[in-house]
Amino acid sequence: MRTPLIAGNWKMNNTRAQARELVQALIPLVTGLQGVEICVCPPFTALDATLQAIGDSGIRLGAQNTFWEEKGAWTSQISPDMLVEAGCAYVIIGHSETRGRFGTVDGTLAARLGYFGETDATINAKAKLALAKGLIPIICCGETIDERRAGRTDEVVRGQIRACLEGLAPEQIAGLVIAYEPVWAIGTGEVCEAGEADRVCGLIRQTVREMAGDAAADAVRVLYGGSVNDRNAAELLAKPEIDGALVGGASLKADSFSVICKAAAQG
């Protein structure tokens, strides 16, 4: 039985004061929920303030990225050791916004904003070090709208999973989290239809099965992300292959995020 995970990716939102306010509003709304794990992923600057606000509520802390080297001359990067020290349990790796796979921003702006040099190989290296340091990676994958229209969704997603998980032991894969986030559904309000999201999450689990065997495939949690909100969460989370959600915009309001958490809870 996989415990569903609802993770809020705050992206570049919330100062320290706003982070505290949001978590303080969230705690009473999710206290007592059973059978669901809840995680919030603030910007690096708000990690400690968020941790303080979390207190003993049971909400987990995650970061939005990390690096594949332990330390050294890597200006701007944050190591897994630093995240562990800051109280993180989870770390998002390979979000499409760091992979440079924006689907909706075009032209010069995309060229400026859309590419952080992330590839399947850097994601794989980051996941290996994060796991070695005791963090749980949330590895993101997903196709662009052009890839979907060309009928390449399955090939793209399977290729990403194979490359991102390469060289990991089955026990390591069993403990991590994969998020299927179709790029065209992120921040657009255009959610992937629940049946199709379930199908692709199942395809991801099948890919893990081929790579790492039944135990890893049955244990690994596969989340859906992309325009999840308080109205569509219940239908998505009822699907057998969807083990939770990675939530952007709707995680910035305690009300909507708590409704999504409740939809995943067992009681």
Ligand code: 13P
């Ligand atoms: P939205 O929920 O805002 O579409 O963002 C999804 C996402 O990118 C979560 O990582």
